[in-house]
Amino acid sequence: MDGAARDIFVISDLHIGDGGARDNFEAGKKTSQLRAFLDHVGSEGGELFILGDLFELWQMNLSLLFVKRRALLDQLAALRLVYVPGNHDVDLVHFIETDLLNHPFFACMRAPFTRELGGKRFRFCHGHETDPFNAGDEPGFGRMFSILAGVAEDENGSPHLKGGESVEDVLEKFGDSILTIWKRTVATMSQRVTERDPSPSGALTPAQNPDRLGEHVVGVRAELDTGAYDVAVLGHTHKAGSIGDWYFNSGSWAGPLNSFLRISPDGHVRYLEWKDGRAVERAMPLVLPDAEPERARAAKKSPVAAALAAARTIFPKPTRPERSRWILIAQGALALSVGAGALMISVGQGSSAGWRLLVLAFAAYALADGALSLVGALREPPIRRLLSRVRGVASLLLGLVVLRRGDVVEMFVVLVGFFAFISGALRVAASIVLKGMVESRWLFVVGVGSTLTGLVLLFLPASAVPLKFVLAGYLCYYGAGELLAGVFGQRLPRAAAVRPSA
Structure with a gap:
């Protein structure tokens, strides 16, 4: 059997952690x-080609993963195997043809390659x-997105929500919608739409952003048209x-399917799924890169509705309203008192002491606000806890930076903006999260006002006097809105309250 031609079994994108x-x-x-x-492949006497993303190294510790998966590595190494790393396990690329990884599995790693089957060159x-x-092998926005998703999964305790x-997936839908809203807002403000927008969403992989499937296919076709090969066999898109x-x-x-290809020595390609302990052959699916995904059509039609739907899915209603x-x-109360106090500080020309006092007051506010956010996060549901922690840490960092560099007017304007x-x-996101606990429109109004104030500050000339009034007005507006949300917000009915033991 060693000299005989063998069927090739092709899998990819397992993302094992x-x-x-x-x-x-x-x-x-x-x-x-x-x-x-793998036992089936061995019993069939076939070769196994693993075409990338076998391991999820964008979210996992490499050494811990390999230690935990030692038994699987042993089983893989016993097969006739070729392993081509993908973008999620690209960190292994530079180990190819070295002896730095001693397990025999890694001796099967190689770069993309071509093999002739049935008179055609298969890449x-x-x-x-x-x-x-x-x-390439440099981390991009796709990896950064996976890291953020990993943090959310840690907080949730699982890669899946209760539903x-x-x-x-839900974070990606939310992010896509927010980016769409942002791009439309910028286009409206500038009265023009650029033909090509190198936005972060473009840097997601086709698996993370199916809108990019067409770009991937165009790239494959362009390389094939150079005459380097006749047939491309690959993964990457999860489709x-x-x-x-x-x-x-x-x-x-x-995902839900365990799909693979089986290629005979004469170059015939079949599509199969591993289900209930056996290989089930299916009709070959058709990849249609010009068919716009339903999710993308929905986001373009109403990105706000798509963002709200994603937010409601990932942010559960809290169970401790009080x-x-x-x-x-x-x-x-903190923001309102600091804002009112700022109006009484003189920062006119030559008043360096007044400017310093204003900077110290805002730094103290940011530190106290951050501490309150972290305290409030202690008993919240997982995703809301993450949201509060992000705000708390950001406020603490802001306070520390303002204490160190806030005496420079230009720096202070940028930081506060x-x-x-x-x-x-x-706060706009929280108005969605808190729906059913407080009257969410209060927080929505606060958030919108704060966002607009930030834009005003960033575009405001760096001058101490107007900055003082904008900052004081912002803090008073922000504080009043949060007080209204806390004091007059709608309470949950007692019957709806959930006890910790429930």
């Missing part, structure tokens, strides 16, 4: 299924190599299927 809260593969109970599939690769935003949705007789995608094991109410009241903008955006 270390078994922790971020591990989608383990959450889907895929390990036993994969090991049964085996992951697929990110022709993706303009993910080629079964993936945390990463299994074919385009004509030149593009074949093995799909993914990270604690959040008192935190809001305290933060509102960004703080107002980000705080406003978080």
Whole structure:
């Protein structure tokens, strides 16, 4: 059998983790299924090609993952195997053809390669190599997005929400919608729309942002047209299927399906799924890059509605309304008192002592506000706890930086402007999270006003006197809004309250 031609089994995009809260593969109970599939490949005498993203190294510690997955590595190493790293496990690329990783599995790693089957040159690769935003081995926005999603999964305790949705998928929908709203706002303000917008959303992988599937296919076709090969076999997009007789995608094991390709020595490609302990052949799906995903159409039609829907999914209603109410009241009273006090400080020409006092007052406010946010996060549900912690840490950092560099007017304007903008955006998000606990329109109004104030400060000439009045007005407005939200916000009915033991 050693000299005989063998069928090739192709899989990709498993995104195997270390078994922790971020591990989608383990959450889907895929390990036993994969090991049964590997036994099947061995019994069929086939070769196994793993075309990238076998490991989820964008969210996992590499050494811990390999230690936890030692048994799987042993089983893989016993097969006739070729492993081509993808963009999620690109950190392994520079180990190819070295002896730095001693486990025999890593001796099977290699760069994308070509093999002749049935008189055609088949190119085996992951697929990110022709993706303009993910080629190479440098971390991009896609990896940064995965890191943020990993933090949310840690807070949630699972990669899936209670309703079964993936945390990463819901965050991606929310992010796409917010970016769409932002781009439309900028376009409206500038009265023009650029033909090409190199926004962060463009840097997501096609698996994270299906709108980019067409760009990926165009890149593959352009390379094929150079005459380097005749057929491309790859993964990367998580969308299994074919385009004509030149593009074949093995799909993914990270979702509900366990898809793979089986290629005979004469070059015939079949599509199969591993289900209930056996290989089930299916009709080859068609990859249609020009078909706009339903999610993208919905976001373009109403990005605000899409963002709200995603926010309602990932941000559960809190179960302790009274604690959040008192935190809001305290933060509102703090902002209002500092804002009123700022009006009494003289920062006219030559009054360096007055300017210093204003800077110290705002720094103290930011530090106290951050501490209140962290205290308020202690007993919140996971995602709301993350939101409060982000705001708290940001406020504390702002206070420390203002203490150190706030004496420079230009620096102070930029710091406060960004703080107002980000705080406003978080309050708008909180108005969605707190719906049903307080009258959410109060927080929405506060957030919008804060966001607009941030923009005014960022575009305001760096002058102490007008800055004092804008800052005082902002703090008074912000504080009054939070007081109204805390004092007059609608309480949950007693019957709806959830006790900790429930």
